[in-house]
Amino acid sequence: MVTRLTDSPVYAHLWSTPELEEVFGETARWQAWLDVLVALARVQARHGLVPPEAAEQIAASARTEHLDMDRVAAGTRVTSHSTLGLIRELQRVLPESAREHVYVGATVQDVSDTWFGLVMRDVGDLVRRDVRALEATVLGLAEAHRDTPMAGRTHGQPGAPITFGFKAASWADELRRHLDRLDEGRPRWAVGQLAGAVGALAFHDTDVDPLDLRRDFCTELGLGDPGASWLTSRDRVAEFGQVLALVGGTLARIGGEIYELARPEIGELAEPTTATAVGSITMPHKRNPEVSEHLDTLARLARAAAGVLLEGTVVSHERDGRGWKAEWVALPEICLLTGTALGLARTLLDGLEVHADAMVANLDRFGDRLTSERVLAGLSGRLGKHAAQDLLQGVLASGEGVVDALVTRGVASADEVRGWMTRDAGTTAARMVDDVVSRARGREPGP
Template identity: 45%
Template sequence: MSVSVFDMTTMQHLWSTPELREIFCETNRLQKWLDFEAALAKVQARLGLIPQAAADEIVAACRIETIDLEAVAADVRRIKHTLVPLLKQVQKNLSKDGAEYLHYGATTQDVVDTGLILQLKEADAIFRRDLAAVGRELARLAGEHRDTVMVGRTHGVQALPITFGHKCAIWLDELSRHARRLDECAPRVFVCMVVGAVGSQASYGPRAHEIEKGVAEELGLGATDISWAPSRDRVAEYVTLLAMIAGTLSKIGNELFNMQRNEFAEVEEGFTEGKLGSSTMPHKRNPVAAENVAMLSRSVRYNAAMMLEAMVQEHERDGIAWKSEWKSVPETCLVTGAILFQAAGLLKGLRVNQDAMARNVDMMKGYLLSERVMLELGDKVGKNTAHEWLYEASMSGIEKGLSFADALRAHHEVADVFTDEEIEKLTEPSRYLGAVGESIDRVLARETGAAWLAA
């Protein structure tokens, strides 16, 4: 029975990807626990702490395909413990001597936390790959539309001219910082947990740190200097970073959603044959990809808040806070994976309507350039006087339905300062783009060949 958007046949593609579902499925979760047990036994045998024969048995038995999951589930409900029933299933495939050395010195949180980190590391590779795909599409759009003039809006209304390439380059610049954050947090996050019941490592004996380093090496993780069982900042940092990535992509999706409004019509997401906008209005071509990207990040942001709550632990271990990670971390990764995948597709198929952008620039009949004229006029008559004259000209011109150029010509003081030709140049949007082009060029030059974009 499907009860979640992540496992419903008709919905799961909107909320996750097959790769991420595979990583966070139950069998992979339990296999990661078994991977820890196998690595622990191998290291302990190598250090002479348990018999090599026992370790060989344990390694061979720690395979999920040998486990009766229904029996594990029944035992979890019966004994109210998440790990012991799995260990009992493994022991069935061990000799009496081998079974004595399974989970030797370990505690449940060692296994579960290390397993979670192994899942996160697998997911991280996918996030990096898909973040790069989004970045490459933004770089392409920034370059292709470096000089495509459009309206820049502040507070939801027209402000000054920019280019669509500038908008895309800003998004690319932001994503590049997220890529660096992923690099920077990796050594802090991808570490194992081999600390025992209260983090003292007493159960592992005098060679505890050697065991920890060995297990870390076996699993491709880092070792730590001290227990992080009650310190959930590592997991919280990663989930919060995913929320930031999702927030950036949500902003992009929301912007492209708004730019597709019929009244703007500046972009349109790719249309495929058979795509349907409404069950009752056959003409509609809804921005479903953009709105889904914008929507998905909301759940990620709320899960990040849950992870901040989980940082408040009691004493040396706390199931109240700890177990909330079992829900929030997989959900965050599934949804973030969906956002990245869908954002890349949205940008790849995006159609940019340059004619509509030009039409919207002209919508205000040149008043978009009031700042430029004020600065030029201010150099001649003083800024305050220039502002006063242009306010008079603008208000009168808007009331009379005049273009900004004609409004300037109709204002005697302004007309005495500028010629008709100068007024035409001053009210041409493409002549007032500031350092937009140079800014785009700097970002693209910096990111061309960047390692994160090649992921």
């Protein structure tokens, strides 16, 4: 029975993706935990701790299709232990000679934290793929609209001219920093855990070097060795969550821009749509920016989950389930939310409608007022910045024409004022577009 709206077959597409469901679905999660147990047995066999034939029997049997998952669930409830139901069910399907060699010297947290390492590696790679694809799309927008003029806005109000390429380049530059974060963080996150009861690997400190065993265990799973047990050192998980939250924040910022600029009275951007899409069931004329809006929703939830992961860094001694168990909920949640947002953002930006004519019309509508920064710069050279500010603000507040007002006050000629107004403010913005594009594509920026 589905009890959460986000898990409903009707609405699940708004909160997850089929690709991520393959990572976090019930069967996939159990199989990942079984794979960790298989890797442990194989490495222990190579180190002479369990018989090689037992390790292979464990590998052959540790498949979810061989297990009765209802028995696993019942055993988990009866024992009040997170993995004992799974262990006993696996033992049940194994030959008797292999049963005592399952899960030797490991703990619940060894299994679940190693799964976290696999998740952060694999989800991180998926996130990187989608961020890179988004960056490529946005770089294309930046290049195509390098010189497309539009109103730059501050505090929601028209400010001074920019280009749409400049706006898109700021999106691309932010996405590039997320790629850097993902690349830099991957070696920290993609590690395993084999710590034992309090992190000292005492169970394995017999006839083998426990650190060699742990290193081989991590290698078997394609993970890095952590260097030290991290049972209550949860910064890896928290950092990964913060990076995903930052990615979600960027997508929400982009969505928010599109949401605002798609308003009919502005009309500079529009989401892609289809003939079957319904904007409003009561107002058929509407074309709602549903995707842009949902990016904000997903980002809010992702930040909340990231906060839970950050809370988990404050825990006690050598094991503390309070923060660690909360991660079981929050880490999958933020991965699903971020992956969904990335998929939606790719669709949104791949089909984004850019209405350059509306951008120019909006600039024209506000006329000379949007050149005030350039006129202020011209006047500042002869009056001083603050005196020029006071003068120009008074002129604009009076409703006088800027050229005539400044000529009348004897502070500039008409040609000087018009020259200040017509100076191309987009030149520097366009150079920054070139710089962003060049750096993203591995070239040195031009002069």
